Amino acid sequence: MNDDLAALSARIDRTNELLQRMLAEVAKTPSTHAIFVDAGYLYAAAGRLVSGTEDRRAFDLDAEGLIEALIDKARTIFADSRLLRVYWYDGARRRIHTAEQQSIAELPDVKVRLGNLNANNQQKGVDSLIRSDLESLARHRAISDAALLGGDEDLVSAVEAAQGYGARVHLWGIEAPDGRNQAEPLLWEVDSQRTFDLDFFKSYVSRRTGLAHESTAPRPAREDVRFVGAQIAAKWLAARGRDSLGDLLPGHPYLPGSVDQDLLVEAEGLLQYSLRGQADLRRALRDGFWEHLRTQY
Secondary structure, X not given: OHHHHHHHHHHHHHHHHHHHHHXXXXXXXXXXXXXXXXXXXXXXXXXXXXXXXXXHHHEEEOHHHHHHHHHHHHHHHOOOEEEEEEEEEEEEHHHOOOHHHHHHHOOOOEEEEEEEEOOOOOEEOHHHHHHHHHHHHHHOOOOOEEEEEOOOHHXXXXXXXXXXXXXXXXXXXXXXXXXXXXXXXXXXXXXEEEEEOHHHHOOOEEEOOOOOOOOOOOOOOHHHXXXXXXXXHHHHHHHHOHHHHHHHHHHOOOOOHHHHHHHHHHHXXXXXXXXXXXXXXXXXXXXXXXXXXXXXX
């Protein structure tokens, strides 16, 4: 009898030891977050807020700059978490990427998912894609937090599905000039809410005025843009000092939204060429900026 008790006690001790090891491993595993963007909501709400119209043909959206700003915002909110990726949901006829959607799809850490567009340019199937991804990622413990930029009531089921597997869903919205642009049932279901205002979006949305927004200068070479990035980095470093590097380096390869936007504006002035929608040149610009800073660290 004593031998049986001793054996049972040994098994219990072994089980407890294994549980402690498992809990220790879980504690060391970093939290992970992802950003889910309903592009239909984004274009409509941001266009109305900044340009006074929801018509995509009437304004330009600097999607790359905005995505960088959203990533930077998430890094601040989820300070002890790493980014899985940004999911960008949009509609396209026969689900064939437009040139703009292809440019967004080529960005690092961005996954473009396309629903369909009907004859009235209304998105179809986007909400079900969001639900499928949210539920799958939560079920497989791939994310602990989801930042959802959207406003449709049909997203309620996606939120509930993710929460059912233990993920927290944080609703991000865009300031509405009049009233509200997010469904109340959606607001009720999420774990937290955050609204971005005009100051956040005005750097990334610009109203079109004929052909004035298009650059007439020749397209610069990637190496020229990279060199300009290094020039701006040298100027930035001289103005702020080496101590400021400590705030930037942990976020590599991403720059804080304000720094990234200042870099873009200054580079466009030096190059006399618009880099909006030029994903490869924007990357070359950041590469040059980072390369100079890292040589000084």
